[in-house]
Amino acid sequence: MLSIIVALLVNLLIETSVSFSVVVPGDPVVAHVGSTVILPCWINPPENAEALEIRWYRKEFSNTFLHYKPGKVPDMPVEPYRNRTSLTPRSDQSGGLKDGDVSLRLEKLRVQDEGSFRCYVSGESSYDSEEVDLKVTALGSTPVLFLKFLDDGRVNISCKSSGWHPKPSVTWMSDERRVLHPGGVFYSREAHEMFSVHSWTAVSRSDAQLVSCSLSLKTGELKDGRMDIQGIVSSDSSGPWKALFFTLFIFALLGFGLVGFFLYKCRPGKKPDKEIVGDVNIEEPRKHAVEITVDREHLHPDLMVTKNCKIMRDGPGYDHTGEGFPYELCAFGAQRFTSGRHYWEVKLTQENTPPKNYWLIGVVKHGNFTVRDRSALTPSSGYWFLCSDGPNGFHTNTDPPVKLSLTPRPERLGVLLDYEEGQLSFYNIKESKHLLTISTRFSGTVVPLFNPGAGDQSPLIILDCTKPVKSAEESSQPLLSNNSSNA
Structure with a gap:
């Protein structure tokens, strides 16, 4: 009789301590950047998981970003998973936690999310965990x-x-x-x-x-x-004529004003009110003036910018060897343009200091925030600019590049973006001269592009042209701070 009772108790103990296992897909889960993905995970045999502890983490247990404990409010997910993760059924047929489904929902997918995610489930007498592999893809732009x-x-x-x-x-x-x-x-x-x-x-x-x-x-x-x-x-087939026209056009950009003016005036169907080179009425482009500020979120870490996001220069910690222009020191305008005409001015000198020797000013296709060297800064890559490279002179990034001899060196530069016409024009404000127009075709969103160079005494200053320019406009400016400062 006693042996029967012992056998019954052993069987009962075995039945009540049956362990479960965690099950995940054998193949990686594949999803696009920006999408929402479900990482399936469930327990077998099925049981109500509402009474179990559930963790989702990466690499180490201490890196748990979703933690569920019965009867307790879930912990706030850590960055960068905050407001992006939750427990959710892996399919419409799933009963969720009550059926042992502990799948993870991950929103706003990023490239950095790619890798392994570990699903961990623990009860009073059993626990188990498995990894789900996530592959993140991004389908790029049309070539x-x-x-x-x-x-x-x-x-x-x-x-x-x-x-x-x-x-x-x-x-x-x-x-x-x-x-x-x-x-x-x-x-x-x-x-x-x-x-x-x-x-x-x-x-x-x-x-x-x-x-x-x-x-x-x-x-x-x-x-x-x-x-x-x-x-x-x-x-x-019109090769010789096209070559001649191209040569004359380059001459016009290089300062042969009479030839450029004649060709432009004689083109049929064009109004004779836009000169390629020569004196201009600066008040005309200023009719399209807009306020421009720097986008702090995509600022190069070695740049210093004022709190009003209008004045910038190279930081004291920037290690410039002096060999070549520092193309990586770029800042981008916070304003985005997809149509119309937009004009802004940049000051390239301060009182009692010579004009800047090094600067780069133009526009760039929005999203091209990583700059490494000149070879990548081409119109086909979404960059259009005029650059002052100290003793190496002035040049555009067009193919072929246009080199200019600008005398005197500009102290205040005007920039006019005409989106529909595909033109980016530059003006010497102090001399009331039109310097150059780059012709292209814009697509998508473009933003202003700035680079103050390195080693100059003067910073690069974005002026506010929507109001009358004051003589002491920059006499009192906020102190420079790094890009982590609050505006």
């Missing part, structure tokens, strides 16, 4: 193709795109579906850990047809850009 004629009779085609994760594969093809060999593929890191891509190939002019550049991810998602090379080659 943009650019063409350049080579001296050997071939055509070089460049393909550029941005906003990819992970690195996409690049495939060049002709219209006969013949794979073309790329001349090279270059990847660079953007903001938020995404990739930009630059590839190029060369084809014979006689064989040139429709050429496509396709960028694809392992998921099978892709984007491609195409260019009718044959049509462009055929339209280039």
Whole structure:
């Protein structure tokens, strides 16, 4: 009789201490940047998980970002998961916690979220945990193709795109579906850990047809850009005349005002009220004046900016070797433009100090916040600017670049963005001179671009042109602070 009782108690103990296991998918979960994803996790055999402790963490137990305990208010998730995570059923057929479903909902997905997430469940007599792998993808922009004629009779085609994760594969093809060999593929890191891509190939002019550049991810998602090379080659039959016009145009930009003025005046269908070079009435562009401030969120860490976000210079800790222009010291306007005309002015000197030797001023396509060197700052990449590089003179970033001899050195520069006309114009305010107009085609959103250079006594000052300019405008300015200061 006693042995029967003992056997019953043992069986009862075994039944009440049956352990559970945590189950997760065997394959990684794949989702896009910015989307909401469910990381499935459930316990087996199913039981009500409302009475269990649940944790989601990464790498280490101490890095728990979601913690559920029965009868207690859930802890506030730590950054960067605050307001982004919650426990949620993995499907419409799931009963949630009551059925042992402890899946994680993760919103506003970022590239940095990629990796392993551990699901941990604990009861009074059992616990278990498993990892869910998350792969994050980002489908970048549609590739943009650019063409350049080579001296050997071939055509070089460049393909550029941005906003990819992970690195996409690049495939060049002709219209006969013949794979073309790329001349090279270059990847660079953007903001938020995404990739930009630059590839190029060369084809014979006689064989040139429709050429496509396709960028694809392992998921099978892709984007491609195409260019009718044959049509462009055929339209280039006016070579000598185009070369002459281009030469004259460059001469105009370099200061041959009479030639530029004549060509511009004689173009049919154009109003003769916009001179390429020469004296201008500065009050005309000022009719389109807007207030410009610096975007602190995307400011280079080695720049110092005033609290009013209008004055900037290189910081005392910036280690500049003095070799080449410091292209990385860029600041970006907080104002965004997708249409219309917009004008602003920048002061390049202070009282009793010589004009700045180093500066870069223009516009940039919104989102291009990572700057490394001059080779990446091209119009095809979304940059348009005029640069003063000390003894190396003034130049644009156009292809080919335009070098200018500006005398006297500008003390106050005016910038006019005409979005629809695709023009970016620069003015020497003190001399009432139009210096240069860059012609292009803008797309998407563009913002002002500034770089104060390094080593000058004077800072770069964004002026407020919406009000009358006062003679002592900058006589009293807030103290400079680093980019972590509050506005």
